[in-house]
Amino acid sequence: MLFCIAVSLAYNAVMFRNAHPEPFRLAMMSAVVLPTILAGPLFVYLLLKLRDLRILNRELQIIAAHDGLTTLLNRRAFTERAEARLEAMATGDVPGALFLIDADFFKSINDRYGHATGDRALKAIALRLKECLRPGDIIGRLGGEEFGVLLPGVDRSAAMIVAERFCDSVASIRLTSLEGKLVPLSVSVGGVLFDAQDSFHALYQAADDRLYKAKASGRNRFVLANAVLRETVAERAEI
Incomplete structure (x- = not known):
């Protein structure tokens, strides 16, 4: 998210470098607010997916280490x-x-x-x-x-x-x-x-x-x- 904000700030700084102070200020604010709004839910979604992957990986490790019939270690x-x-x-x-x-x-x-x-x-x-x-x-x-x-x-x-x-x-x-x-x-x-x-x-x-x-x-x-x-x-x- 910080990377996205930095890129957005750099882009708006270049695009609005000749603009009046007020439009420039608004452009820089939007460069921070919009990535934050968009990246927040995406970040939460990715965290949930990573958690699901960890759970799945743990389950696969358990399955790989145990006998399917008796549930004892293989x-x-x-x-x-x-x-x-x-x-x-x-x-x-x-x-x-x-x-x-x-x-x-x-x-x-x-x-x-x-x-x-x-x-x-x-x-x-x-x-x-x-x-x-x-x-x-x-x-x-x-x-x-x-x-x-x-x-x-x-x-x-x-x-x-x-x-x-x-x-x-x-x-x-x-x-x-x-x-x-x-x-x-x-x-x-x-x-x-x-x-x-x-x-x-x-x-x-x-x-x-x-x-x-x-x-x-x-x-x-x-x-x-x-x-x-x-x-x-x-x-x-x-x-």
């Missing part, structure tokens, strides 16, 4: 946030645990009850897992029927309690198919405990190894390991 966003949290935790030697969680026999659920029921199962599992967590914990859907959870500041005992809670909470879901048949749900959990600086990739690989063992030994159970020794420290018996 794989990319989960990895980025987990890496950032691990880096922050490393400066204070904060312990924690990383879990990989896989829905048991999910392909059979899709084949037997249909993909619509499979989607409902994933949403129900995601909700139960989220209900087991604290506000500062990080959870995401890593793809298909696999989920990831980062628990900052937990020791072995607390991690075991959470893993047990994952299994019990999902197993208690009463999901029925479109035909009214009960759909049994359970999860296998692989976890890795850490108390020093470890890369997300290394922790992910260790947790994935434990998840494989949990599924190979019967499913509906959890297996935890130490990030350094890679030795099993807890294993839940099959329910």
